[in-house]
Amino acid sequence: MPNPRGRNGFNPSPPDEKLRPCIERYVSRGFTNREIAVKLREQFDHNVFSLSEALVKKKRSQWGIRSARGQAHTLESIAPAVEAIHARFPSIGCRVMKRMLLRENQISVSK
Secondary structure, three states, rough: OOOOOOOOOOOOOOOHOOOOOHHHHHHHHHHHHHHHHHHHHHOOOOOOOOOOOOHHHHHHHHHOOHHHHHHHOHHHHHHHHHHHHHOOOOOHOOOOOOOOHHHHHHHOOOO
């Protein structure tokens, strides 16, 4: 007799075609895996779908959506993007620069 709640007794995860754009959007805004899981529970019915921090981490790993350390950028690799932003906004601070790199170039960096 098949288990109606999934193979392991838990609810299934949402379909990838609906889940991936949401995760990409939240990662581009700088949310952590835990914060992403909370936001996803607001979007999807958590009584129907399993939405946990572990699921978000697993899906990000499968899809190659990496954080700042995972992207392994160097000063040389981000220099053109930093210079382009700095040319438009010469007196920009490091926090705003970090946000703009993430939003415009999908480059996640530490301060």
